[in-house]
Amino acid sequence: MDINQIQEKVNAFLVDELEIDEAKIADDARLKEDLGIDSLEVVDVIVLVDQEFGFKMRPEQFKDLKTYGQFCRFIEAQVG
Amino acid sequence: MQRTLIRLFRFLPLGVLYGCMALVIPFYMLFGKGFRAAYGFFRKRMGYAPVKAFTHVYLNEFEFGKVVLDRFAAFAGKRFRMDAPRIDLFESLCRRPEGFIQLSSHVGNYEMVGYSLKSPKRLNALVYGGETATMMENRAALFGETNVRMVPVSEDLSHIFVLNNALADGEIVSMPGDRVFGSRKTVSCRFFGEPAQFPAGPFVLAVQREVPVLVVFVMKKGRREYKVILERLPRQTEGTRQERVQALADAYAASLEDVVRRYPDQWYNFYDFWK
Numbered sequence: 001m002d003i004n005q006i007q008e009k010v011n012a013f014l015v016d017e018l019e020i021d022e023a024k025i026a027d028d029a030r031l032k033e034d035l036g037i038d039s040l041e042v043v044d045v046i047v048l049v050d051q052e053f054g055f056k057m058r059p060e061q062f063k064d065l066k067t068y069g070q071f072c073r074f075i076e077a078q079v080g
Numbered sequence: 081m082q083r084t085l086i087r088l089f090r091f092l093p094l095g096v097l098y099g100c101m102a103l104v105i106p107f108y109m110l111f112g113k114g115f116r117a118a119y120g121f122f123r124k125r126m127g128y129a130p131v132k133a134f135t136h137v138y139l140n141e142f143e144f145g146k147v148v149l150d151r152f153a154a155f156a157g158k159r160f161r162m163d164a165p166r167i168d169l170f171e172s173l174c175r176r177p178e179g180f181i182q183l184s185s186h187v188g189n190y191e192m193v194g195y196s197l198k199s200p201k202r203l204n205a206l207v208y209g210g211e212t213a214t215m216m217e218n219r220a221a222l223f224g225e226t227n228v229r230m231v232p233v234s235e236d237l238s239h240i241f242v243l244n245n246a247l248a249d250g251e252i253v254s255m256p257g258d259r260v261f262g263s264r265k266t267v268s269c270r271f272f273g274e275p276a277q278f279p280a281g282p283f284v285l286a287v288q289r290e291v292p293v294l295v296v297f298v299m300k301k302g303r304r305e306y307k308v309i310l311e312r313l314p315r316q317t318e319g320t321r322q323e324r325v326q327a328l329a330d331a332y333a334a335s336l337e338d339v340v341r342r343y344p345d346q347w348y349n350f351y352d353f354w355k
Contacts, residue, residue, distance in 0.1 A: 047289075
């Protein structure tokens with residue numbers, strides 16, 4: 001799965017499930033401050049990663065991911 | 081001070097310390113921050129006349145003092161009778177392989193059920209940090225006997241992973257439905273006729289994970305007795321996610337209101353809940 005396919009799945013989830021404005025999604029968009037992903041949405045993110053990409057995230061992995069771009073590249077590294 | 085209280089409870093009857101509590105309540109009423117909110121609740125929400133409202137503020141503070149003392153009595157080894165006529169609701173959910181969410185509230189004395197009734201499935205209780213070491217140690221000792229694991233809210237959000245994994249593993253997750261902590265996102269529900277904010281987290285988690293939700297209230301009935309009220313919230317399967325979250329939160333708010341109306345002196349949110 002390449003980065004474009006990953007971003008497509010992530011974007012679909014952010015827009016359709018979390019109702020995030022698509023215009024806000026950018027490589028340097030901060031997950032918490034710009035996209036509003038706080039502890040509540042983290043559960044959704046964990047489940048998304050498990051269901052769509054087939055691996056379970058650990059808390060120490062998530063705390064280092066600050067931006068949308070970092071998150072997508074992290075997934076790419078895991079599934080690559 | 082807390083360790084002294086536990087030692088005292090090993091020798092003194094509960095009634096003695098309740099009696100001491102009764103004498104100091106007026107000081108809490110005069111100098112505590114919660115008087116205004118409590119008085120406003122009894123006047124505006126319960127519709128009591130001024131003298132009745134004032135009297136019930138005293139009773140409210142007294143009941144709160146008793147539940148605090150009961151916890152220390154439990155730490156000291158005193159046992160309380162739990163009357164749970166609908167325990168079948170809990171037991172039937174425990175027999176199923178899926179996990180479920182159990183919602184608590186700041187009414188009655190929820191944690192007493194955790195000290196008294198052993199859970200067939202591990203119950204993961206989300207707790208807010210800031211309690212004293214004495215409190216946490218004694219809780220842990222009693223919870224260890226009843227299959228309860230405390231999951232403190234943490235800055236690095238690791239508690240989210242713990243709770244999510246617990247539900248995925250078919251365990252129980254217990255969290256308060258009437259206090260916002262962790263995520264600041266809320267759901268507005270009608271409560272005593274006006275909108276009030278409830279934390280979105282428990283309801284979003286239940287809808288997202290498609291698990292049942294059980295509401296548990298543990299109400300003081302006598303000196304050594306509690307009544308456990310259980311209700312399974314109806315689950316809406318149609319509609320958008322937001323609509324399903326709202327429906328669940330509305331059901332919880334209605335359930336909470338019903339219990340608070342029946343036991344107004346045992347509601348312990350000493351602030352304006354509607355602000």
